[in-house]
Amino acid sequence: MISVQNLHKKFGKNQVLQGVDLEIEQGGIFAILGPNGSGKTTLIKSILGMVIPNSGVIKIEGKPIKKDWKYRHKIDYLPQIANFPSNLTVQELINMIKDLRGKNNVDDQQLIELFKLQPFLKKKLGNLSGGTKQKVNIVLAFMFDSPLLILDEPTSGLDPISLLRLKDLINSEKEKGKTILITSHIMSFVEQVTNDIVFLLEGKIYFKGSITQLKKQTKQPDFEHAIASILQQSYD
């Protein structure tokens, strides 16, 4: 599904990605983890074509994405910080994204209902709370039935009930055979939705495999401590 080869990216003097090699197979949920500034968002944005890598090749379904944009029809993206044009209403934004993607027969009503967004549809995005914006963000990302779903910190600002619904939603998308990439700092959330993780450290893939493997490798009883022990090594 996604193949990343020897990806390098520098922002000024700051070398963020230093040769990332990654293969993500079709179907399943993969968590991309790593400390702050390890390059998770940069990696995701490179896959989306928002960040242009200094070197390296990214392929989606076997095709290089460089200088292409049509491949983004296959991707749904949930950005980390939900920033929307503030003088549009929720409904207008949803209609606009539908129009831009050229898909009008999507199932947004069900998602709006799921996250109880009906009372906000006519409200301007600038007046919404952080959590409500995140819900709109989720609706926009899950609305289209694309084979690849990229979620950058999907849990931020959500109340417990919405969090539960989000988990159900992610699982049901997985059932459909989609490939889902998630970044999160909330380890319990990661542990609940997936078993496959990719650990980024200092711009390189430090570990790729299952949580069980990671626990074994680090000789720690639980996932949180396993991650902490890797971080401990890097901080020393």
Add this chain to the structure above:
Amino acid sequence: MIKILKYSFYDLMRSRWSYVYFAFYLLLGVVLLFLNNDLSKAVITLMNVIIVLVPLIGTIFGVMYYYNSKEFTELLLAQPVKRTSIFLGQYLGVALSLSMSLIIGLGVPFIFYGIFKSSAIWDFSLLLITGTFLTLIFTALAFMIALSNENKIKGFGYAILLWLFMAVIYDGIFLMSLIAFEEYPLDSFSLIGTMANPIDLSRVLILLKLDISALLGYTGAVFQKFFGTSFGVIVSIAMLLLWVVIPTWIIQRKAKRKDF
């Protein structure tokens, strides 16, 4: 690109500032016609205002729109839309809505005053055409500067400096160099100097059309000889077009390479 243009245009059409800008021109047109009671004189006064104000508004709106719609841009970048069409669409959205405020705002009072029956119709159209050109040029320059500067304050500063340079400082340098080199033949130098700045070029074009070039003395005669011919007019229009095309091309190039 058309879709992006449409949304940027709608977005601006709901913004208060478009109406303020529109109302300003409407008021300006009405007041000038009321005070002057003469179409040609009103056109000259308008020219003086437009030549300075249109580039300023184009610059400020362009920079402001770019920085304010950053979030929207990021949302669009993750969608299956070509990068260059996002930025060109936004640029055209801003430039077209500003041009529309200018054309309609000034057009309405002049139409009611009876511009269609007057001989000043061509002068007035030329005024609107150069106004539109200046909007296109300075909005493009503003977008170009905003795209190259991540820092809002810096971008705003550079854009305003550019406007100040083009509208005020350039003339000063130009005049001083004319005085410094007065012993040499300066015909072609002053022609090139005028052509190189879109604001000066627009001013000269309108002044010559208004047949008040006699006021300009010897230089006026040289200018009349050049700009008065159809060759001169074609070169001037080509020059204004170049001022639109080059920044637009740079916007496109920058947009392709930028990280978000």
